[in-house]
Amino acid sequence: MIGVAVGAGNIWRFSRIVAQNGGGSFMIPWVIFLFIWSIPLIIAEIAMGKFTRKAPIGAIALVGGKRFGWMGAFIATVSTGILFYYSVVVGWGFSYFFYSISGHISPTTSYVTLWNNYSHSFLPLIAHIFSIGVGCLVVYKGIVHGIEKSNRFLMPALLVMIIVIAIRAVTLPGAWGGIEFLFTPHLEDLLNYRVWIAALTQNAWDTGAGWGLLLVYAGYAKQKESITINGCLTAFSNNAVSLLMGVIIFSTVFALDGVGALIEGAGSTNTGLTFIYLPRLFGELPGGPFVSNLFASLFFLAFSFAALSSMISMVQLTSQTLQELGLSHKTAILVTGLLAILVGGFAAINSFFFENQDWVWSIGLVVSGLFIACAIIRYGVDRYRKTVVNTSPQDFKLGKGYNFIIRVLIPVQAVVLIGWYFIQSGSLDPNGWNPLRVYSIGTILMQWGVPIVVFLLCNRWLVKRSLKG
Amino acid sequence: MACKKELKRVSLATLLTMIFTVGSVYGGLFVMLGYVFFFQRKEEAIPEEESAHPLNTSA
Numbered sequence: 364m365i366g367v368a369v370g371a372g373n374i375w376r377f378s379r380i381v382a383q384n385g386g387g388s389f390m391i392p393w394v395i396f397l398f399i400w401s402i403p404l405i406i407a408e409i410a411m412g413k414f415t416r417k418a419p420i421g422a423i424a425l426v427g428g429k430r431f432g433w434m435g436a437f438i439a440t441v442s443t444g445i446l447f448y449y450s451v452v453v454g455w456g457f458s459y460f461f462y463s464i465s466g467h468i469s470p471t472t473s474y475v476t477l478w479n480n481y482s483h484s485f486l487p488l489i490a491h492i493f494s495i496g497v498g499c500l501v502v503y504k505g506i507v508h509g510i511e512k513s514n515r516f517l518m519p520a521l522l523v524m525i526i527v528i529a530i531r532a533v534t535l536p537g538a539w540g541g542i543e544f545l546f547t548p549h550l551e552d553l554l555n556y557r558v559w560i561a562a563l564t565q566n567a568w569d570t571g572a573g574w575g576l577l578l579v580y581a582g583y584a585k586q587k588e589s590i591t592i593n594g595c596l597t598a599f600s601n602n603a604v605s606l607l608m609g610v611i612i613f614s615t616v617f618a619l620d621g622v623g624a625l626i627e628g629a630g631s632t633n634t635g636l637t638f639i640y641l642p643r644l645f646g647e648l649p650g651g652p653f654v655s656n657l658f659a660s661l662f663f664l665a666f667s668f669a670a671l672s673s674m675i676s677m678v679q680l681t682s683q684t685l686q687e688l689g690l691s692h693k694t695a696i697l698v699t700g701l702l703a704i705l706v707g708g709f710a711a712i713n714s715f716f717f718e719n720q721d722w723v724w725s726i727g728l729v730v731s732g733l734f735i736a737c738a739i740i741r742y743g744v745d746r747y748r749k750t751v752v753n754t755s756p757q758d759f760k761l762g763k764g765y766n767f768i769i770r771v772l773i774p775v776q777a778v779v780l781i782g783w784y785f786i787q788s789g790s791l792d793p794n795g796w797n798p799l800r801v802y803s804i805g806t807i808l809m810q811w812g813v814p815i816v817v818f819l820l821c822n823r824w825l826v827k828r829s830l831k832g
Numbered sequence: 833m834a835c836k837k838e839l840k841r842v843s844l845a846t847l848l849t850m851i852f853t854v855g856s857v858y859g860g861l862f863v864m865l866g867y868v869f870f871f872q873r874k875e876e877a878i879p880e881e882e883s884a885h886p887l888n889t890s891a
């Protein structure tokens with residue numbers, strides 16, 4: 364399960380979101396949400412998957428009641444929306460692996476220019492089609508075991524490389540500035556709704572809370588497999604990797620370019636932060652170009668596989684949902700792949716569309732988490748804890764505090780954060796309701812609203828097919 | 833020496849945030865790993881059918 368969740372969220376997205384949201388001010392809510400959002404929801408999802416053995420529509424209908432199957436459809440839509448641009452990031456990883464082995468990454472390279480040239484070309488589109496093709500083929504052929512076997516070598520290798528480059532990064536002259544940035548809070552940022560909403564969505568992104576991926580995965584786990592231990596380990600280990608990556612990236616940025624790089628320089632707070640500064644850090648390793656090239660090649664290969672394995676579980680979720688609705692295995696994967704190529708294709712060639720999709724569907728994770736909590740509340744929180752969660756003999760048992768988190772804290776967090784965002788943004792931003800703006804409420808309402816209305820209208824059919832399938 | 837100097841000038845807020853963040857994440861991780869390795873009940877291996885799901889990696 365840790366393998367499903369460790370991926371681009373930890374290595375690529377975390378540093379970028381921290382850079383955009385004030386460093387240390389972001390870290391405080393990020394940790395708080397680990398305990399009161401991600402861990403409880405991951406446990407709820409794993410338990411729900413083992414209990415229902417269904418994709419999100421069937422699972423929510425079985426737990427929350429048949430009237431609420433549309434909520435499960437929305438959860439699947441959010442994960443599918445993320446899949447469409449996630450494969451673009453997997454493609455970047457593969458591209459940088461090919462750059463590394465072909466000698467493009469060397470101490471003389473200008474990495475900002477390399478990134479800018481790459482991201483403004485059609486190469487990301489080709490890499491996106493390649494990665495979605497590989498993902499669909501793996502699910503279609505059922506050769507996930509092959510990928511997992513590779514990951515048994517590549518994931519520990521990735522972890523070792525992260526530790527090695529972390530040591531190098533923090534020993535660079537001036538690296539301390541980056542660590543200070545990462546851990547220094549500012550009161551004015553803590554009063555900004557965007558910091559809180561970004562912290563919650565990033566923690567959900569890191570750990571996989573509210574995605575439905577762990578729900579689907581747990582549906583096929585052995586009955587005796589633990590729920591609470593697996594849930595906690597998944598969440599903590601993911602955040603541990605994210606934190607280490609944050610230390611690496613910010614130490615490197617501050618050591619090599621100083622604070623100005625984060626404020627205005629060279630696209631460093633944009634999507635390419637990891638792809639610009641990690642190769643530069645590899646160049647700082649002792650041993651010359653050979654060692655830096657070897658490290659870069661191995662790192663980007665391991666990163667691509669870590670992200671690919673997460674992406675495969677998203678393809679699995681979407682295609683399984685479509686299969687439960689009546690499509691054949693082959694058709695479901697084909698539809699998933701074609702949709703991903705089409706929608707993700709726009710994200711691959713247009714950075715505004717990419718950022719818009721990331722904004723809309725990452726906030727969608729907040730609603731997904733709320734829907735999971737709603738289904739459990741309908742089922743009876745105490746009953747769920749006793750008869751669904753506390754069932755594995757090897758687990759530690761959850762107490763009544765879990766009831767309070769699911770019944771009160773999760774709904775309050777979701778409603779307060781989304782309400783705060785809507786009120787602040789809607790009243791302060793004159794273009795807040797414009798659906799064509801990247802970060803507007805209008806674009807969120809349009810992209811959530813259309814599927815929700817369709818799912819509500821088709822709820823009966825969705826639930827009937829899902830429970831039959 | 834440089835590191836010592838840098839540690840001396842770090843503000844209390846930074847230090848507390850660092851302890852809170854790193855302590856919570858890595859503390860939680862090590863507690864869970866400790867629980868798994870030292871306290872989790874070692875049950876007799878019960879033969880169980882392998883899951884047919886392509887994502888099952890527990891084999």
